[in-house]
Amino acid sequence: MAALAAPTFSRADVPVALPPGAHPPYPIAPMQPTNGPFLAAIPPVAAHDGNAPAAANALHLPGPDPAPPPPPPVPAVDGPIVLDDDDDDDDGGVDLTAASSDNDDNPAPADPVCASNDSLDGHILRPPPKPEQLDARANFDWEEATTCAICMCEWSDHGPHRIVSLACGHLFGRSCIVRWLTPQVRGERKKCPKCNTIANRNDVRPLFPVAIVGVETEKLDELRTELNKERIAREELERRNNQLQMHLHMARAECIKLEKRLADLDREEKRKKSRIAHDPPSAAPTWKTLDTLQIPIPGKYRLVSPTCDPDLLLMTHQSDHDDHSLLLYSVGANIPVVLPHAHTKLVRAIVVPPTGATSLAATASMDATACLVQLRSQTIIARFALGAPGWSAAFHSSDPNYLFFGRANNTVRMFDVRWPAAPLRDLVDPLGPRGGQFLHSVVHVGSSLITASMRSVVEWRHLDGPAAAPVCAEVVVPPDVPATAQCFAVERCHGRAGLFALAFRGGNMPAKYVVANVPAAGGEASSAAAATDPAASLVVFPSPVMASNSPATLMTRFGMWAHGDHGAYLAAPNEAHRIIDLFDVDGAVSKWDSCLDPKCAAPLLDTKPILLPDRVVLAGVNEQGQLHLFESSAE
Known part of the structure; x- marks a missing residue:
């Protein structure tokens, strides 16, 4: 027999992926190759009854075989089918692949539509979220999720107010919770501000999320720096203004002093001229x-x-x-x-x-x-x-x-x-x-x-x-x-x-x-x-x-x-x-x-x-x- 070229399949085909030694529960329809001959896998028979062909598991060339029975239908879901690329069930989607594999006593059969590793780029078909779930997302309090419960200010992913957690799982800004957990007197036991769980500063754990919902604080820090500079400049101007007012007042006082001094010298000259030799001493002030x-x-x-x-x-x-x-x-x-x-x-x-x-x-x-x-x-x-x-x-x-x-x-x-x-x-x-x-x-x-x-x-x-x-x-x-x-x-x-x-x-x-x-x-x-x-x-x-x-x-x-x-x-x-x-x-x-x-x-x-x-x-x-x-x- 002449050697057969390896068949290739198009992206639109959905091959069946079975683990080693597993048998499909139904005959598999032959797949159409895009070039060259093809091979069809005939499922093995559970037991030979005497009329079965001796080479039941042999490979056969394609021929006019009868049409295989249709595959079982996909379970119906309400609404359009949506894709869910994660493997949790927190949004209420329905996983159509199979029942949980954790149940070893009753393994569920694999779904031919979704069991392939190549089908739909690995996405899992899930139904859309229910209306009450959409309402919960719409009513989500983003301010509470991005602010520290102690200072009510936004936390960030770096700096002294970065996001940290306690052993109980509650989140705070690091500078706030460290100050909160610092005892004021010896032997004082501090608690979590939210759940009253006993905690101390050793329970503070920094978080390193891939991405968090946070507020960009760099611009806020820049504004605060500018505000501080403006305040210092204003205080310097006020001090300089007081100095200039003092200089002006000193100059005016100097002029008044010189005028008084001139008048005093005039009076002193007149007094000396009119003083006689035996004037009585001046009276006590x-x-x-x-x-x-x-x-x-x-x-x-x-x-x-x-x-x-x-x-x-x-x-x-x-x-x-x-x-x-x-x-x-x-x-x-x-x-x-x-x-x-x-x-x-x-x-x-x-x-x-x-x-x-x-x-x-x-x-x-x-x-x-x-x-x-x-x-x-x-x-x-x-x-x-x-x-x-x-x-x-x-x-x-x-x-x-x-x-x-x-x-x-x-x-x-x-x-x-x-x-x-x-x-x-x-x-x-x-x-x-x-x-x-x-x-x-x-x-x-x-x-x-x-x-x-x-x-x-x-x-x-x-x-x-x-x-x-x-x-x-x-x-x-x-x-x-x-x-x-x-x-x-x-x-x-x-x-x-x-x-x-x-x-x-x-x-x-x-x-x-x-x-x-x-x-x-x-x-x-x-x-x-x-x-x-x-x-x-x-x-x-x-x-x-x-x-x-x-x-x-x-x-x-x-x-x-x-x-x-x-x-x-x-x-x-x-x-x-x-x-x-x-x-x-x-x-x-x-x-x-x-x-x-x-x-x-x-x-x-x-x-x-x-x-x-x-x-x-x-x-x-x-x-x-x-x-x-x-x-x-x-x-």
């Missing part, structure tokens, strides 16, 4: 309340200092978020301007040059840094590394290029503001701390630097040049001050060189104030001290000790000034009565003079004088930001 202002920026305030502009005050500010900055406040215009990023911890000191000719100010902070601030431009022009927490600061009395900072380790660091990178020298007491660990006060008066801790007061001399050898001596206070008293503040006298005052406290003892003086170089007192002991202190105490009527418990600051013919005065906060004590400290008759009642809810923490040509304005501030102003006038 009287005081009146000028104003009480509430600083509009919330926070805590502690220190206040006058500036070169009599209308501007410099204060320390601590915000509710524990940000420490400086606040430049215009009294006339009620405009506060915050100088940000000054320090990260509490500011302990703010000072201005004694001459008042420059618009500089210096600060010292517990963050071990100090700043030099240009008030006119409202900028920080230099920073100094203190090496230890800063407690106090002082300018040189005659040269504002030199700065002194008292530190927490009982030493003083000296800088030249023209070279802030490195200190000129560190002043270390050769006798040790002398009972105190931090220098809460440093003042430069005359040619001496006075430093004070809670237990000792020390005088330093010969500091004018880097090559000079400094000399230090302990200041011996008058015997009227108890030996157990603590020195808690030292302030120089505004308007009179060489004069300063010390404040003491101790237990229930009323606060005591001592006026001291450093004689000019070559003076009588200076020569007498140098003759006995060149290393002795030159400080003298020309006035008796003055006492308040209540003890001091806070580290309050006082102010001292001398103005014209009215002598020198000292103003100190009285904590118990929440008033200001005024002392006349001129000469040997130093005494309590009067008091000023600001009628404030909290005690004042700092008082400082503002010296004007014709009067003195006294400013006091408390922690709540209430600024109390008093004005002096001659009777």
Whole structure:
């Protein structure tokens, strides 16, 4: 027999695919080849009955065989037949291939229409979904399916709010569920927000879906970034606007000050011409309340200092978020301007040059840094590394290029503001701390630097040049001050060189104030001290000790000034009565003079004088930001 070519079948044919050894339940109609001869498979007979041909399973060439019986009909379904390319039954489709193959006892016969691996590209015929299923899809809540049940915001497939699941199967945004499952107290058991199943952060499992229904968050993130940039730009513009308003007000105030100064000079010239040799001394000034202002920026305030502009005050500010900055406040215009990023911890000191000719100010902070601030431009022009927490600061009395900072380790660091990178020298007491660990006060008066801790007061001399050898001596206070008293503040006298005052406290003892003086170089007192002991202190105490009527418990600051013919005065906060004590400290008759009642809810923490040509304005501030102003006038 000649060899037969292998037959090929067209795509339209539906061949029967049977497993090895299986027999179709009915005869198979021969398939029509597209080219060449063909072969027909004759189903085997279950048993030979004697009349059956011996070669029943042999291959036969095509011939006029009788027509095979028709195949059994396909089960009828309602509606048009649709295709379902998955192998689950969640949409209600009917699988026409066969019954479940899991039932091994009753295997269903294969359907010749759908049993082929090549038929309809592997799709399975299913009926259309029922109407109630279509309604369920139409009513599906897509918002609930794409949002986190905790924050009600869309989750995404990446980032901190990516979709995750718990062991119970419920889905959330990762940042929300992690925060939800974080216990607030030890031993607290957290639960799933939806089903109350006990869960913890170890149950959070990230999902890696091939595709999820989500909301694109990239554009939203871009919009949020743009919004944040706009907010920062707006805040910068507002700050710049406040600065420009402050500059305008300062310029106007400068013009008014010059006009007043010109008028004062005219009156002074007329007064000198009409004064006779034996005029009686000027009457003591009287005081009146000028104003009480509430600083509009919330926070805590502690220190206040006058500036070169009599209308501007410099204060320390601590915000509710524990940000420490400086606040430049215009009294006339009620405009506060915050100088940000000054320090990260509490500011302990703010000072201005004694001459008042420059618009500089210096600060010292517990963050071990100090700043030099240009008030006119409202900028920080230099920073100094203190090496230890800063407690106090002082300018040189005659040269504002030199700065002194008292530190927490009982030493003083000296800088030249023209070279802030490195200190000129560190002043270390050769006798040790002398009972105190931090220098809460440093003042430069005359040619001496006075430093004070809670237990000792020390005088330093010969500091004018880097090559000079400094000399230090302990200041011996008058015997009227108890030996157990603590020195808690030292302030120089505004308007009179060489004069300063010390404040003491101790237990229930009323606060005591001592006026001291450093004689000019070559003076009588200076020569007498140098003759006995060149290393002795030159400080003298020309006035008796003055006492308040209540003890001091806070580290309050006082102010001292001398103005014209009215002598020198000292103003100190009285904590118990929440008033200001005024002392006349001129000469040997130093005494309590009067008091000023600001009628404030909290005690004042700092008082400082503002010296004007014709009067003195006294400013006091408390922690709540209430600024109390008093004005002096001659009777």
